[in-house]
Amino acid sequence: xxxxxxxxxxxxxxxxxxxxxxxxxxxxxxxxxxxxxxxxxxxxxxxxxxxxxxxxxxxxxxxxxxxxxxxxxxxxxxxxxxxxxxxxxxxxxxxxxxxxxxxxxxxxxxxxxxxxxxxxxxxxxxxxxxxxxxxxxxxxxxxxxxxxxxxxxxxxxxxxxxxxxxxxxxxxxxxxxxxxxxxxxxxxxxxxxxxxxxxxxxxxxxxxxxxxxxxxxxxxxxxxxxxxxxxxxxxxxxxxxxxxxxxxxxxxxxxxx
Numbered sequence: 001x002x003x004x005x006x007x008x009x010x011x012x013x014x015x016x017x018x019x020x021x022x023x024x025x026x027x028x029x030x031x032x033x034x035x036x037x038x039x040x041x042x043x044x045x046x047x048x049x050x051x052x053x054x055x056x057x058x059x060x061x062x063x064x065x066x067x068x069x070x071x072x073x074x075x076x077x078x079x080x081x082x083x084x085x086x087x088x089x090x091x092x093x094x095x096x097x098x099x100x101x102x103x104x105x106x107x108x109x110x111x112x113x114x115x116x117x118x119x120x121x122x123x124x125x126x127x128x129x130x131x132x133x134x135x136x137x138x139x140x141x142x143x144x145x146x147x148x149x150x151x152x153x154x155x156x157x158x159x160x161x162x163x164x165x166x167x168x169x170x171x172x173x174x175x176x177x178x179x180x181x182x183x184x185x186x187x188x189x190x191x192x193x194x195x196x197x198x199x200x201x202x203x204x205x206x207x208x209x210x211x212x213x214x215x216x217x218x219x220x221x222x223x224x225x226x227x228x229x230x231x232x233x234x235x236x237x238x239x240x241x242x243x244x245x246x247x248x249x250x251x252x253x254x255x256x257x
Contacts, residue, residue, distance in 0.1 A: 034094055036060040039120040043100065043156055047129065050159035052102040054133065056120040059094040061087045067117060072149055072181065074142050076116055098135060100156060109161050111154075113137050119149075123189065126226060127196025130155070132164065136181075145243070148182030166224050166231035177224055177231060180204070186247035192225060200224040203250045205242050217241040221256045 035057040043052050058067075070076050076093055080086045096118035099110035117138040125132050136151040153164040165174040179187040179202045187202035201223055208216040219240040225232050234257035242250060 032057070032060075034060060035097070036062075038062075038096075038118075041120070041122055041131075041133065047131070048156040048159065050100065050102055050108060050156070052100060052108070054120075054156055055099050055101060056118055056135070057097040057099065058118065059096075059116055062093065062116065070140075071117055071119075071138055072140050075140060078142055096137065098154070098161070100159065100161065108159055111161055115139060123153075123198075125153075125189070125198045125200075127198075145183035146180075146185070148180055148185070151179050151181070151187070153177050164231055166233040168233045168235075170235065175233070177233075183243050184247070186244075186251060188251050190251075195228075197226040197228075199226075201251055201256055203242075203247050205240070205247065208239070219250070221250075223256045 036059075037055050038058040039056040041054045043050050043054055045051050066076075066079075070079060076088070080088045080092075093116035095116055096113045097110060098113070098118070098120070100108045102108055115137050119134075119136045121134045121136075123132050123134050124130070133154050133156075134151050135154055136149045138149045139147050140149065141147040155162045155164065164177050166177050167174050177200070179185075179200060181187065184205040185202065186204075187200065189198050189200055192199045201221075204220045204222070205217050206220055208218045217240065218237045219242060221236050221238075223234045225234065236255070236257045238255070
């Protein structure tokens with residue numbers, strides 16, 4: 001049974017998922033000389049409080065082939081070190097940026113990330129015309145079993161970025177919804193048991209810190225559900241160990257709260 005990774009790697013992912021947001025440059029154009037629009041989704045006054053676009057920007061030097069080669073696998077910095085002809089030798093890859101622009105191309109709100117590689121996908125989670133966006137930032141390190149792409153959920157409401165939070169049923173406290181894809185974590189969106197909304201399921205394998213006499217692990221099952229007003233987080237744990245395909249198979253079982 002492989003037990004790779006470290007607590008330091010686990011801490012890295014948890015901290016990375018809460019990267020600090022830089023100040024928004026509101027009401028001014030943002031030059032695209034060094035960036036390319038990697039993904040774009042239209043926004044409307046009726047649904048989002050603004051007519052414009054939600055745009056994900058990445059360094060213009062990042063080709064599709066390079067993104068495919070590195071995403072969730074080898075960090076871009078490793079390839080730069082190995083390739084003397086890399087376009088990132090002199091100027092490192094610029095970090096990805098998520099932004100809202102109005103019809104005139106002016107930046108209304110923005111979120112800079114602390115990694116170059118990011119993805120964005122629209123998702124219908126509510127069973128109506130509301131759209132949420134799955135924004136993934138790649139924190140893969142090429143080693144360890146807890147690092148990988150971290151996905152957060154964001155909506156555009158009243159012309160602003162709104163990062164979705166869920167109320168933890170155990171503590172009553174809200175927390176940002178973040179799910180991870182790694183050797184020891186898997187997640188997916190699924191139909192809710194009741195209603196028309198969708199649920200987000202995550203299963204994670206983590207060290208059991210309460211076990212002092214032996215090295216053991218826990219399987220942590222998490223469900224994020226929309227109750228018609230708020231997102232709610234439900235969680236249960238059990239003794240166990242799983243990685244990769246085994247974790248994906250667990251997503252098909254019914255041990256979730």
